[in-house]
Structure formats: structure tokens, C-alpha cells
Amino acid sequence: MTPRSVLISGAGVAGPTLAYWLARQGLRPTVVEKAANPRSSGNPVDVRGAALPVVEAMGVLPHLRAAATSATTMRLLNASGRTIARLPLPGGRAGGERREVEVPRGDLAAVLRQAARSDTEFLLGDSIAALQQDEHGVDVTFERAAPRRFDLVVGADGLHSQVRRLAFGPERGFVRPTGILVATLPLGEPADHPHEVQLLNAPGRLVSVHPSRGAALAAFIFRRPDITAFDHHDTGLHRRIVTESHTGLGWRVPGLLDQVANTDELYFDAVSTVDLPAWSRGRITLLGDAASCVSLLGDGSSLAIAGARTLAAALAEHPAAPAAALARYEAEHRARVTPKQRGIKRSAALLVPATRFGLGARNLAARLRSAGRS
Incomplete structure (x- = not known):
């Protein structure tokens, strides 16, 4: 039976991309999203690599460029705020059009x-x-809407996926924390340096201010392997963890911690990978972070876009054989995801060196690279 009606859980990045391509294949996509008014803000991410031809084909690349951040360089700072090194961001050129887009x-x-x-x-x-x-479709019970039946259900609902929990079991069986936590908050004012991402590191800790697009964003990325579980809804706990982990740092960190204590817009989570032996069970499949979270250096959104296009193409290639389509999607997209998951420790070592020696080595390499470009 050809799948015609497809329910997609999640209106973030992967879900709408998949819906766009399914509709152009004559399918009937429905997207369910827990948030009544999804946010139009958040941590900057990159659209690059395999995602670029997808957004170009969708005709949305000009809109993404219009929404792009203003950051072109990254400045590494010491505790007193002095410059250690100044480096160009990938694709970030002061003049001319950037191929990849940070948004x-x-x-x-x-x-x-x-x-x-x-x-x-x-x-x-x-x-x-x-x-x-059953073998022909999925009966879905919603929290609010009337029950419905769909030919296929796709969980594109993020690291803490409800679809994955219902179809595969509790997330503790598949989500692997890296020992790194991340917190972000909007600062509500323009950055002092509108084209620079400023980073302060201490062993196991990173604090950054990103100019974003008009209003700056602060981020705390830090190693806390002792915190293996926490209540994702306990904002008071999140504030305490961030504050106790960064007290004593210089630069503008004390002021940023004051904002952590008072903001209603603190995002907090563990940097994790998702490790599933298979992404599909019958007529239920997973996409994006729900299937293979790898986010640390901004790759997650690009992989989600590429994965959505791959899934739609596989369903178009095997219109009467959903199992074959889902197998093809997984085989092709795992080839993109697996190297990123294997490289997450190396990425973490560059972004948040765990030791003073590691931080010194990273900073020395940055100085040499910066000097070579001056």
C-alpha cells in the first residue's frame, strides 16, 4: 500500500522540510507541534554541506540569507578580556556573499x-x-485532537522525542550524555561587537557572546560529567548549575550570571548523542535529532534538512514499499551522521578543552593560525 497520509511530530527544522517535499510528491503531510507558538529565535546554527542544495531547491535560501547573523569572526579572550586570537568563522567573509549561512x-x-x-x-x-x-498504518491518539489513522508516522521531535519513547522505549536506552552541558539566553540588547563571536575559556568551561541578529545571545558550554540526570523543567536547578559552574571567571561573566538568575528564557540541556540500532519500527520512523543527535558545532540542523530530503526521496522511489523506503533512507543518511558522531569527542576537545594543558595547546594553535592570516 502506498503511504499517502504522513504524520510528522515536530515543527522545528526536520519536520517542515520533510512536509514540503512530501507534499510535492502528492502525499498529505500533517505536522503536529506541542508549542502553540513556536519560537522565532534561538541559538545560531549553520546551513551548509548537503543541506544547501535542499534549501536552494526549496527557494528559501534568499530568506535565510536575509535572516542570517552578522558574525564573520571569532575572538578568543583571556580572563581579563584581552585577545588571544582572532579567527574567521567558516564561510564568514567580511566582503562578498557567504556560501554557507548562519541563522x-x-x-x-x-x-x-x-x-x-x-x-x-x-x-x-x-x-x-x-x-x-499494524502492517497497514498507525492509529494515533492526540492530547487534544480527535484520534486519526495515518499511513506513516515520523518522529522529528528532537532529542527528547515523544515518538521515540512511544515506539522504541525510554530515552535512557538510547540517549548518551557526553558529560557536557549547555545553557543559552538572549541578552536583550545588541552586541558590543556586532560582527564578532567572543569566547572565554577556562579548563572545562566556555562562555560566549554571539551577536546573532540584532540582539546578542550568551552561551555557557561546560563539562559536568557528575550530572547524569536532571529535571528538564526545573529552571531553578538549571540556574544553580550554571552559576556554580562559572562563578569565579573573569571578563563579563559575573554580569552574565546575573542575567541567568533573572531571565525567563534560559535554555538548558545536556549535549548528547542518540544511538539506535534502527531508526524505524514498522510504519514509524525517526528523523533529525530524534534519530541521531550529534549537535555540538552546529551540524545538527544541516543534517536534519539533508535527512528530511533523503527520507522524502526514498519514499518517492519506493511508493508501494514503505519498508524498503525506510531502509534506503537510513542507509544513506547514516553514512552522513556516523562520522559526525565519531568526531564529537574531538570537537569537544577543541571547543571546551578539559585541562589547562589542553586549553594552552588549543590557544597556541589558534594564535599561530591567527598570525598566519595577519
Whole structure:
């Protein structure tokens, strides 16, 4: 039976991209999203690599360039705020057009939702409560909407995926924390240096101010392997962890911690990978971070876009054989994801060196690279 109706859980990056391509293949996509008003802000991410031809084909690249951040360089700082090294960001040129695009994640999602909107049913402010499948389809119970049956269900609902929990089991069986935590918050004012990302490192800790797009964003990325589980809804706990982990640092960190204590917009989570032996069970499959979270250096959104296009293409190639389509999608997209997951420790060592020696070596390499470009 050819899958015609497809339910996608998640209106972030992967979900709307998939909906766009499914609609152009004559399928009927429905996107359910727990948030009634998805945010149009968030941590900057890169659209690059295999994602670029996808957004170009969707016709949204000009909109992404219009929403792009202003950052072109990265400045490494010492505790007193003095410059250690100044480096160009990947693709970030002071003049000319950048091939890849850095854009706030929420703005990226908003552009993709708009591209899919005319041919997609959106159920905002709702979520999936239960899934029951047979060989021909999936019966879905929603928290608010009436129950419905779909030919295929796709979980594109992030690291803490509800679809994955319902179809595969609790996340503790698949989500692997790296020992690194991340917190971000908007600062509500323009950055002092509108084209620079400023980074302060101490062993096991990183604090950055990113100019984003108009209003700056602060980020705390730090190693806390002792914290293996926490309540994702306990903002007071999140504030305490961030504050106790960064007290004593110089530069502008004390002021940033004051904002952590008072903001209502603190994002906090563990940097994790997702490790599943298979991404599909029957007519339920996973996409993006729900299937293979690798986010640390901004690759997650590009991989989600590329994966969504791959899944749609596989369903178009095997219209009457969903199992074959899902197998092809997984085989092709795992080839992109696996090297990124294997390289996450190396990326973490560069971004957040664990020791004073490692930090000194990283800074020396940055100085040499910066001197070579001056």
C-alpha cells in the first residue's frame, strides 16, 4: 500500500522540510507541534554541506540569507578580556556573499514552516499521546485532537522525542550524555561587537557572546560529567548549575550570571548523542535529532534538512514499499551522521578543552593560525 497520509511530530527544522517535499510528491503531510507558538529565535546554527542544495531547491535560501547573523569572526579572550586570537568563522567573509549561512535556529524553522504551510496541515499546541500500528498504518491518539489513522508516522521531535519513547522505549536506552552541558539566553540588547563571536575559556568551561541578529545571545558550554540526570523543567536547578559552574571567571561573566538568575528564557540541556540500532519500527520512523543527535558545532540542523530530503526521496522511489523506503533512507543518511558522531569527542576537545594543558595547546594553535592570516 502506498503511504499517502504522513504524520510528522515536530515543527522545528526536520519536520517542515520533510512536509514540503512530501507534499510535492502528492502525499498529505500533517505536522503536529506541542508549542502553540513556536519560537522565532534561538541559538545560531549553520546551513551548509548537503543541506544547501535542499534549501536552494526549496527557494528559501534568499530568506535565510536575509535572516542570517552578522558574525564573520571569532575572538578568543583571556580572563581579563584581552585577545588571544582572532579567527574567521567558516564561510564568514567580511566582503562578498557567504556560501554557507548562519541563522538563529528558530528563524530557520520559521522560514521552513512558511515554505511548507500552503500544502501542509499544522496542528499547533497538540502532541501525540499514543501510537498503535499494524502492517497497514498507525492509529494515533492526540492530547487534544480527535484520534486519526495515518499511513506513516515520523518522529522529528528532537532529542527528547515523544515518538521515540512511544515506539522504541525510554530515552535512557538510547540517549548518551557526553558529560557536557549547555545553557543559552538572549541578552536583550545588541552586541558590543556586532560582527564578532567572543569566547572565554577556562579548563572545562566556555562562555560566549554571539551577536546573532540584532540582539546578542550568551552561551555557557561546560563539562559536568557528575550530572547524569536532571529535571528538564526545573529552571531553578538549571540556574544553580550554571552559576556554580562559572562563578569565579573573569571578563563579563559575573554580569552574565546575573542575567541567568533573572531571565525567563534560559535554555538548558545536556549535549548528547542518540544511538539506535534502527531508526524505524514498522510504519514509524525517526528523523533529525530524534534519530541521531550529534549537535555540538552546529551540524545538527544541516543534517536534519539533508535527512528530511533523503527520507522524502526514498519514499518517492519506493511508493508501494514503505519498508524498503525506510531502509534506503537510513542507509544513506547514516553514512552522513556516523562520522559526525565519531568526531564529537574531538570537537569537544577543541571547543571546551578539559585541562589547562589542553586549553594552552588549543590557544597556541589558534594564535599561530591567527598570525598566519595577519
